[in-house]
Amino acid sequence: MSDTTRKIALFALVAVLILGTGVLQSWNSALLILNMGLISAVMALGLNLQWGFAGLFNVGVMGFVALGGLAAVLVAMPPVPEAWSAGGLRVILGLLTGAAVIVAAAQVHRRLRRHRIAAMVAVLVGGFFLYRWIFDGGVVAVEAVNPAATGYLGGLGLPVLLGWPVGGLLAAGAAWIIGKTALGLRSDYLAIATLGIAEIVVAVMKNEDWLARGVKNVNGLPRPVPYEIDLQNSPDFAERAAGLGVDPVTASTLWVKLLYAGLFAVVLVVLLILAQRALHSPWGRMMRAIRDNETAAEAMGKDVTGRHLQIFILGSAICGVAGAMMTTLDGQLTPGTYQPLRFTFLIWVMVIVGGSGNNFGAVLGGMLVWFAWVQVEPLGRWLLEFVTSGMSEGPLKAHLLDSAAHMRLLTMGVLMLVVLRFSPRGLIPER
Amino acid sequence: MDLLNAIVALTNFVLIPGLAYGSQLAIGALGVTLVYGILRFSNFAHGDVMAFGTMVTILATWGLQATGVTAGPLPTALLALPVGIAATMILTLVTDRLVYRFYREVRAKPVILVIVSIGVMFVMNGVVRFIIGPDDQSFADGERFIFTARDFKEWSGLEEGLALKSTQALTVVTAVIVVALLFWFLNRTRTGKSMRAYSDNEDLALLSGINPERVVMVTWLIVAALATVAGVLYGLDKSFKPFTYFQLLLPIFAAAIVGGLGSPLGAIAGGFVIAFSEVFVTYAWKKVLTYTLPETLAPDGLVQLLSTDYKFAVSFIILLVVLLFRPTGLFRGKSV
Numbered sequence: 001m002s003d004t005t006r007k008i009a010l011f012a013l014v015a016v017l018i019l020g021t022g023v024l025q026s027w028n029s030a031l032l033i034l035n036m037g038l039i040s041a042v043m044a045l046g047l048n049l050q051w052g053f054a055g056l057f058n059v060g061v062m063g064f065v066a067l068g069g070l071a072a073v074l075v076a077m078p079p080v081p082e083a084w085s086a087g088g089l090r091v092i093l094g095l096l097t098g099a100a101v102i103v104a105a106a107q108v109h110r111r112l113r114r115h116r117i118a119a120m121v122a123v124l125v126g127g128f129f130l131y132r133w134i135f136d137g138g139v140v141a142v143e144a145v146n147p148a149a150t151g152y153l154g155g156l157g158l159p160v161l162l163g164w165p166v167g168g169l170l171a172a173g174a175a176w177i178i179g180k181t182a183l184g185l186r187s188d189y190l191a192i193a194t195l196g197i198a199e200i201v202v203a204v205m206k207n208e209d210w211l212a213r214g215v216k217n218v219n220g221l222p223r224p225v226p227y228e229i230d231l232q233n234s235p236d237f238a239e240r241a242a243g244l245g246v247d248p249v250t251a252s253t254l255w256v257k258l259l260y261a262g263l264f265a266v267v268l269v270v271l272l273i274l275a276q277r278a279l280h281s282p283w284g285r286m287m288r289a290i291r292d293n294e295t296a297a298e299a300m301g302k303d304v305t306g307r308h309l310q311i312f313i314l315g316s317a318i319c320g321v322a323g324a325m326m327t328t329l330d331g332q333l334t335p336g337t338y339q340p341l342r343f344t345f346l347i348w349v350m351v352i353v354g355g356s357g358n359n360f361g362a363v364l365g366g367m368l369v370w371f372a373w374v375q376v377e378p379l380g381r382w383l384l385e386f387v388t389s390g391m392s393e394g395p396l397k398a399h400l401l402d403s404a405a406h407m408r409l410l411t412m413g414v415l416m417l418v419v420l421r422f423s424p425r426g427l428i429p430e431r
Numbered sequence: 432m433d434l435l436n437a438i439v440a441l442t443n444f445v446l447i448p449g450l451a452y453g454s455q456l457a458i459g460a461l462g463v464t465l466v467y468g469i470l471r472f473s474n475f476a477h478g479d480v481m482a483f484g485t486m487v488t489i490l491a492t493w494g495l496q497a498t499g500v501t502a503g504p505l506p507t508a509l510l511a512l513p514v515g516i517a518a519t520m521i522l523t524l525v526t527d528r529l530v531y532r533f534y535r536e537v538r539a540k541p542v543i544l545v546i547v548s549i550g551v552m553f554v555m556n557g558v559v560r561f562i563i564g565p566d567d568q569s570f571a572d573g574e575r576f577i578f579t580a581r582d583f584k585e586w587s588g589l590e591e592g593l594a595l596k597s598t599q600a601l602t603v604v605t606a607v608i609v610v611a612l613l614f615w616f617l618n619r620t621r622t623g624k625s626m627r628a629y630s631d632n633e634d635l636a637l638l639s640g641i642n643p644e645r646v647v648m649v650t651w652l653i654v655a656a657l658a659t660v661a662g663v664l665y666g667l668d669k670s671f672k673p674f675t676y677f678q679l680l681l682p683i684f685a686a687a688i689v690g691g692l693g694s695p696l697g698a699i700a701g702g703f704v705i706a707f708s709e710v711f712v713t714y715a716w717k718k719v720l721t722y723t724l725p726e727t728l729a730p731d732g733l734v735q736l737l738s739t740d741y742k743f744a745v746s747f748i749i750l751l752v753v754l755l756f757r758p759t760g761l762f763r764g765k766s767v
Contacts, residue, residue: 188472192684199681402564
């Protein structure tokens with residue numbers, strides 16, 4: 001089978017799977033899978049840039065996705081003026097103080113000749129208490145403002161679509177900081193560093209209530225698409241739905257999801273084209289040269305660490321955009337739901353299964369693995385019901401049926417191991 | 432007298448918990464560092480190996496409790512521990528045979544093995560949740576305290592209490608025994624020496640007739656035992672939850688790297704460095720400061736440097752600092 005036919009056949013398979021879900025289960029769940037599949041494909045594209053192009057071992061995807069989600073909230077939610085007047089400026093001042101302390105400590109370390117470690121520590125400790133003194137007061141004031149409904153500073157009240165590029169920028173900023181410190185190190189160390197930073201990002205989002213309400217979640221994000229209820233009340237829409245023979249309630253939910261799918265598809269296609277152009281440009285060839293032999297590339301005068309930093313930032317930014325898209329789709333930011341298995345390691349499964357180093361592979365992996373992730377659960381339940389059908393009622397049977405939900409982790413692991421062993425280059429291998 | 436109270440409070444809330452947590456991290460980090468030294472990859476599945484061993488131990492404990500067997504004042508889990516270790520040994524050997532051996536034979540790059548270990552992590556995570564479920568399990572029984580805060584207050588007449596949980600004492604004692612056994616094995620026995628030789632220089636070790644498959648097998652057996660012990664001690668001290676064990680991966684790796692990957696001594700030092708700094712930074716110092724400072728300077732707030740939710744941040748920052756200033760760790764580890 002030639003390369004192109006293989007690609008077409010595999011993408012047709014994904015289409016058939018999703019359409020099959022529509023026919024057999026419901027069109028709503030089919031569109032839900034499609035939407036999250038598109039978002040997953042964007043995440044996989046970002047990770048593929050880092051791992052497939054440059055061989056960077058990033059296990060902090062979750063952190064960048066979460067930052068993207070945060071950006072969507074900060075851009076789209078209406079500001080809370082009472083909170084701003086209560087302590088907003090003090091919080092900002094506190095953060096600026098914190099940044100200034102770090103800069104000052106770095107300067108002390110660089111400028112002083114003698115006792116520079118001691119002086120740096122003194123600056124850091126003193127600065128920490130100053131920062132906490134300014135910052136904590138502001139936080140208490142902000143969080144006291146109507147804690148049940150707001151208790152945070154709110155966002156900028158801008159259109160949520162603007163949050164997508166901002167999410168990318170926020171993730172890129174974080175990636176720059178991590179990359180500056182960790183990229184010179186060995187690959188294992190980068191892995192642990194990214195794993196840690198992702199946990200920290202999520203911990204910050206869970207605990208800093210003034211920022212985005214922490215585990216109290218931000219609900220009711222403004223949408224880029226119309227609300228179902230408005231559609232149902234519009235006579236125009238009801239008429240068209242009736243013309244198609246669908247009742248207006250179902251039609252409105254489907255239409256909203258289709259609009260989302262359209263938006264996501266546009267982002268995915270744009271990013272895919274850009275990534276494809278990058279891969280086949282001199283820059284892309286240089287990246288792969290660095291990946292395959294760092295020493296040789298360095299001898300040819302390539303700035304290995306600089307290029308690594310560049311692509312690390314780009315890939316993380318794409319993950320950030322995907323995170324903002326996901327939060328927009330959900331309409332809420334729920335820091336408690338960010339788990340590394342789902343948002344970091346599952347993306348790895350996508351890239352490995354799809355084919356690392358190949359953009360189409362990453363997109364395919366994103367859609368296919370997401371489909372499997374969603375559908376394994378009902379399949380597992382069905383399988384266990386089949387297995388246990390002969391068993392008498394009892395705790396064991398109940399336990400087995402309860403455990404169906406955990407089948408997906410098992411399946412994903414086995415899928416990944418099988419692909420790594422028997423087809424290590426993935427479904428659509430790098431050319 | 433006040434200073435005495437401060438010391439007691441510090442011991443009760445910082446030193447003893449730090450010592451217990453540090454021992455648990457150290458045994459966990461020893462497993463990671465052994466895999467790294469011998470098999471030459473960072474094993475992301477280590478947290479889930481720990482979870483598996485603990486799960487089997489818990490199941491065996493429940494079995495023993497159901498038949499009425501207990502270990503008196505000690506937790507029943509100690510009796511069940513050998514079962515857990517044996518099951519985990521089988522698990523690691525089977526995993527090696529089915530998964531890792533292939534990549535050794537084709538001499539895959541270390542990073543490929545790391546990715547493979549992520550796949551193994553998924554499978555083990557799924558198996559553990561499938562068997563015991565994702566919820567918290569508490570399986571400590573026997574005496575809860577060696578002495579309680581009230582006993583101590585009555586005995587000493589101080590305002591502050593000092594409690595010693597039996598699990599904490601047990602953790603430290605077990606850790607000492609385990610570490611002593613491990614070092615005796617690595618330094619005194621023929622197999623242990625061949626392991627160290629293999630870790631130092633694979634080619635030379637092969638030339639001198641060391642059988643690599645045997646070294647790898649022994650390594651997995653030891654790692655399984657260490658992981659199970661670490662997991663059971665942590666579970667007895669706190670509680671068992673699959674997701675928490677997965678999250679332990681971060682402090683354990685931080686400990687192993689801070690100490691120097693591949694260096695057993697470093698893993699122990701790293702474990703205590705990470706544990707004590709986590710406890711130090713997240714402890715509310717109000718009590719201790721109130722006792723030590725003059726009354727006018729007594730703090731109003733809790734004087735907690737960071738909220739406990741940020742304890743991962745602490746291990747991470749230490750990790751970064753060590754990597755920036757001493758990239759091979761405190762005790763020169765390897766850098767492949």
